[in-house]
Amino acid sequence: MNAIFDALSHPIRREVLELLKRGGMTAGELAEHFPVSKPTMSGHFAKLKSAGLILGENRGGTIIYTLNLSVLEEAVMGFMNRVRTGQSTSGHGAAAQTCPPKGETA
Amino acid sequence: MNAIFDALSHPIRREVLELLKRGGMTAGELAEHFPVSKPTMSGHFAKLKSAGLILGENRGGTIIYTLNLSVLEEAVMGFMNRVRTGQSTSGHGAAAQTCPPKGETA
DNA sequence: TAGCTATTTAGCTAATACGCTAAACAGCAA
DNA sequence: TTGCTGTTTAGCGTATTAGCTAAATAGCTA
Numbered sequence: 001m002n003a004i005f006d007a008l009s010h011p012i013r014r015e016v017l018e019l020l021k022r023g024g025m026t027a028g029e030l031a032e033h034f035p036v037s038k039p040t041m042s043g044h045f046a047k048l049k050s051a052g053l054i055l056g057e058n059r060g061g062t063i064i065y066t067l068n069l070s071v072l073e074e075a076v077m078g079f080m081n082r083v084r085t086g087q088s089t090s091g092h093g094a095a096a097q098t099c100p101p102k103g104e105t106a
Numbered sequence: 107m108n109a110i111f112d113a114l115s116h117p118i119r120r121e122v123l124e125l126l127k128r129g130g131m132t133a134g135e136l137a138e139h140f141p142v143s144k145p146t147m148s149g150h151f152a153k154l155k156s157a158g159l160i161l162g163e164n165r166g167g168t169i170i171y172t173l174n175l176s177v178l179e180e181a182v183m184g185f186m187n188r189v190r191t192g193q194s195t196s197g198h199g200a201a202a203q204t205c206p207p208k209g210e211t212a
Numbered sequence: 213t214a215g216c217t218a219t220t221t222a223g224c225t226a227a228t229a230c231g232c233t234a235a236a237c238a239g240c241a242a
Numbered sequence: 243t244t245g246c247t248g249t250t251t252a253g254c255g256t257a258t259t260a261g262c263t264a265a266a267t268a269g270c271t272a
Binding site: 217237 | 243251252255256258260262264266268269272
């Protein structure tokens with residue numbers, strides 16, 4: 001939980017997750033999208049991986065990263081549900097639809 | 107967007123948001139829930155406020171903070187929707203589908 | 213006015229995070 | 243083996259963050 005929100009706090013790391021939504025990409029392909037060095041990107045990958053948000057599959061010399069969406073969903077939606085519970089009088093127009101509290105697979 | 111996820115990266119700040127889900131609380135009331143000094147809490151409030159996640163209403167000597175849920179919803183759900191685009195056409199139970207079984211986790 | 217309470221600002225230290233270059237490591241091809 | 247490509251590790255400098263104490267500010271009450 002802590003590590004996940006920490007990983008989400010950097011814009012490069014969030015964008016990496018977005019890039020991975022279409023499927024696996026190698027570290028090099030991902031790094032090409034950002035104006036920082038590859039070692040710096042490697043550090044971002046490590047943080048995402050240790051948070052469980054991505055998985056690295058070693059395919060002979062190159063590493064293919066894939067998104068682990070369930071971990072992200074569980075953490076973010078779990079937090080949102082905790083924050084949302086019970087608001088009633090203020091009636092802010094919640095700007096998103098979201099799923100009703102369902103199986104959390106906790 | 108950036109400021110919002112940055113604000114969410116600290117556990118104290120996330121818990122402040124949870125405490126505020128029931129309604130307004132004063133800075134002092136909020137501070138009582140955490141084992142840090144009031145000036146430290148004041149810094150956390152400032153960060154949440156500058157991200158737009160809470161609002162501070164000055165009621166004569168004391169300040170009442172309230173949750174600005176719509177800002178949180180818009181940022182978090184907007185990000186989740188961007189990351190989700192493409193798979194999980196069924197939409198809701200997304201917290202269940204896991205990664206492929208070949209994860210090497212190198 | 214003075215005094216009291218609530219909260220923030222100022223100033224500091226320590227820890228963490230981000231970025232870089234250079235070097236090392238892993239795998240494939242000659 | 244050597245060489246090439248892809249990726250991470252090592253080491254370092256700087257910027258940011260989190261925490262503290264002490265002091266300042268804002269508003270109330272007497």
